[in-house]
Amino acid sequence: MFDQIHATIRRIPRGRVATYGEVAKAAGFAGAARQVVWALQTAQRLPWHRVVGAGGKILLPAEKGLEQRFRLAAEGVPFRGSRVDIDQCRYIFLKHDVPQTPAGETKISRSPHPQRRR
DNA sequence: CATCTGACACTAT
DNA sequence: TATAGTGCCAGAT
Numbered sequence: 254m255f256d257q258i259h260a261t262i263r264r265i266p267r268g269r270v271a272t273y274g275e276v277a278k279a280a281g282f283a284g285a286a287r288q289v290v291w292a293l294q295t296a297q298r299l300p301w302h303r304v305v306g307a308g309g310k311i312l313l314p315a316e317k318g319l320e321q322r323f324r325l326a327a328e329g330v331p332f333r334g335s336r337v338d339i340d341q342c343r344y345i346f347l348k349h350d351v352p353q354t355p356a357g358e359t360k361i362s363r364s365p366h367p368q369r370r371r
Numbered sequence: 372c373a374t375c376t377g378a379c380a381c382t383a384t
Numbered sequence: 385t386a387t388a389g390t391g392c393c394a395g396a397t
Contacts, residue, residue: 254394273379277393285393286379293378304378312378321378 257281258292261346265303268329269344270337272307279346303328309339 261280265271271279273286282288293301302324306312311321322332331338 277379282393284380284391287377287392288379288394290378291376291395301378306378307380314378317378 254280254282254285254288255292255295258289259296259299262289262292262299262301262304264346265300265344267300269342270303270305270309270325270330270339271344271346272309272339273304274307275343275346276304303344305337305339309333309337311336 257280258276261276262271264279273289274284276289277283277285280289289304293299293304302321305321311318313321325337326332330342
């Protein structure tokens with residue numbers, strides 16, 4: 254299964270992110286979000302930083318969390334406060350490879366109230 | 372086979 | 385919004 258999860262994570266393009274749950278689901282293990290963690294831990298050379306918690310929360314502890322933020326920010330992932338603006342950069346796993354709107358260009362479904370967030 | 376363990380998700384408060 | 389409790393699943397011991 255790790256293989257599946259790895260492959261799935263590898264599909265996440267630069268500048269986008271996905272939640273553990275989504276990844277698990279896309280990999281064929283709906284509800285096994287925690288297994289994604291395992292996969293991330295064991296595997297190397299993966300865009301691990303593109304995997305965040307539900308709502309765009311960065312779940313890694315302190316140091317690591319900051320690094321993830323850096324990496325994501327470097328890829329152009331928009332942040333909203335301490336979390337990723339997942340509404341804009343969320344990667345939707347497709348059955349077939351179809352290019353998705355790159356983060357920052359056209360906004361996908363945005364919140365009707367883009368007002369200040371903390 | 373019984374338990375424990377996680378970078379979780381979801382709901383209620 | 386932030387925190388706490390409960391449910392979850394697969395692998396390791």
